[in-house]
Amino acid sequence: MSGSGLYRLREAPIDEATLIEKARAGDAGALEALVRQHMGDVYALALRILGNRDLAEDATQNTMVNALRGLARFRGDASFRTWILRIAANTAKSLGRRRTRRNEVGLTQAETVASDEPDPATTATIRAEAARVTRLLDRLPPKQRMAVQLRANQGLSYAEIGTILDCSEGAARVNYHLGIKRLRELTS
């Protein structure tokens, strides 16, 4: 679920800017397409912040509803993906503060999938390794954890991560590298 590029709505390719305009005008189809396009990123970030699948589900739902209600406030200064991930980060942090962390697990193997789906044995190895590393991710401080998640899993730039985490681009870069360094220590 990449946040950029073209996708199809009613058999016609529509870029994201057009989609946002249509959604603002009340086009339910465009709104649903936007939600589908970004749900994976939102859920992945919420899961990483909260460490709990039920809470991540609630956070995803709240994020999408909040984004829908606040769509008129989206000015396009940042990309829509950055904007919605910032809402997701704030929603998840708020939800996490209100509820105690329970069922602290990383991603299960069922929740990860290899992008190229090679042979089943390789896929299983990739999934197992992904599950092991993402479990360790929960042991990082929150900002490092989010920086690593947003950079390594979701491919955001340091500038975008800075916008989401409300810090500078340099601070985002430092948080990412410190997080990766710590993960390497934990996995070795």
Added chain:
Amino acid sequence: MTELACRWVQDRLPDRARDALDIADAARLDQHLATCDDCRAESVVVNALAVPVVVPAEVEAKVLGAIRANVRSAVTNGFGIRHYGMAATIAFALLTGSIFWLQSGHGPPVGRTEPGATTMLALPDSDPLLQEAGLQSLSEDELRTLLEELES
């Protein structure tokens, strides 16, 4: 390996894992990885983290359901508020306009008929029979003729 080269590579490992580098950068990065143990070890961790998260089907269905419900309620609420407001404005405008129109003497002379004046129904021009029904405008001979026609 120079520290600069390692930093360049490590900054781009997530993009390499997502296959988001151009061909030249990808080749340069792969060449570096082949000879640098440190960067290769980091790439293992980054590649594991880059595996996409799949949204469970039930989560997707639930979120989309919530969005649809919110769109419906937003549309319904918006429709109600807009149309009640519009209806009230139109009603007020019609009422005010009618009052001004009547006060300016354009309306029918309700309640202030001149003595001796006759009130005639406004009838469509297209029906000659109905036009002729204004009996006051007929002479005595014409009335008699009409009566005879009706009786016959």
